[in-house]
Amino acid sequence: MVTCKTADFNNFSIVKTQLDILYLDACNKEHTYLFDQVMLGQFHPLYKEIKTSWGREPFFHADLSLKEMRNILMARTEMLPLNWKPWYPSNNFNCSLCNLNVHEDIKHFLFDCLILREFRNSDFNNSNNVIQILNGSIGWKNLANYVNRALNYRTMLTNEFNFND
Numbered sequence: 001m002v003t004c005k006t007a008d009f010n011n012f013s014i015v016k017t018q019l020d021i022l023y024l025d026a027c028n029k030e031h032t033y034l035f036d037q038v039m040l041g042q043f044h045p046l047y048k049e050i051k052t053s054w055g056r057e058p059f060f061h062a063d064l065s066l067k068e069m070r071n072i073l074m075a076r077t078e079m080l081p082l083n084w085k086p087w088y089p090s091n092n093f094n095c096s097l098c099n100l101n102v103h104e105d106i107k108h109f110l111f112d113c114l115i116l117r118e119f120r121n122s123d124f125n126n127s128n129n130v131i132q133i134l135n136g137s138i139g140w141k142n143l144a145n146y147v148n149r150a151l152n153y154r155t156m157l158t159n160e161f162n163f164n165d
């Protein structure tokens with residue numbers, strides 16, 4: 001004879017198992033939806049190449065300040081205050097600092113802008129792959145420091161000389 005308590009426990013186990021299955025299914029659908037949105041994104045094209053798996057950003061585990069993490073996140077998502085802003089198609093995207101007449105995007109900011117070269121250490125010279133650098137190949141601290149110093153210098157120049165930005 002099955003006691004009332006045993007029957008309740010069995011029913012609970014069955015319900016819990018079914019709820020766990022539903023929960024996992026809902027999570028998988030949400031992950032797929034979010035990845036689809038990233039893949040369709042046109043304004044942040046690098047992020048889909050950088051963030052290829054589900055989970056926390058890898059630099060969250062590094063010993064970084066909140067400001068350093070913010071700079072890295074803004075660089076990885078192409079949200080730094082640079083002139084390349086494809087969501088404003090009528091804007092001038094060219095770099096305000098140098099005379100190369102090229103778009104001031106994250107690649108130009110990290111590698112090519114001559115005005116910012118003094119902030120790049122030898123780790124930058126040994127890499128020319130923007131995806132690798134945005135995935136921490138030169139070290140998260142190194143990347144955060146470059147973004148901070150180069151961005152401050154850029155801000156100072158654009159304010160001092162009233163460059164368009």
Ligand SMILES: [Zn+2]
Pocket residue numbers: 095096097098099100104108112113114115
């Ligand atoms: Zn430039």
